[in-house]
Amino acid sequence: AQTVTQSQPEMSVQEAETVTLSCTYDTSESDYYLFWYKQPPSRQMILVIRQEAYKQQNATENRFSVNFQKAAKSFSLKISDSQLGDAAMYFCAYRDSDKLIFGTGTRLQVFP
């Protein structure tokens, strides 16, 4: 069964600095999709970025980018120029047969 592991329960970063959140996953598939979701206190899961496994190029969305290492089954999220509004829970997710499998999340604190 596919699993997603986030080994950092909490991370902190100073405003305007860069932070990287880690995620590893386990799968025997060769083609799949990976996602990072942000969950603020409002509880709504907001899609941050997605990566298609067959694409070698790392996805980028404004200040958010990923480091996708398919062989290592690693999918980390880099947040550049961190802002106070980035503070939230971040979940890594793997798409398996039309359902998302989530990791346990990383709580990101941003200090001014």
Next chain:
Amino acid sequence: EAGVVQSPRYKIIEKKQPVAFWCNPISGHNTLYWYRQNLGQGPELLIRYENEEAVDDSQLPKDRFSAERLKGVDSTLKIQPAELGDSAVYLCASSGNSDGNYGYTFGSGTRLTVV
């Protein structure tokens, strides 16, 4: 566009009482999901609908949980009777045809507290 709408936002009930959650997905989205998120955990799928058909309910505790999606639009998730361990956030999400590869749109969830 209103997004995925869920109600209520919060619900506190005594154990053994029934409770129901409602979800209105994005217009035109044929796939609807109910996820449960325990404290400190990521969401876990309870049930997935394709239109009005439940196509994956393997993780739904069928002895006390039930769900329906009338006319392939709105959906209701019910627990009867509720147990203390059912305290969690219940999230609804939806996606259109082939949109699943682009991620799903989630609602803000219902936080259930069973006392």
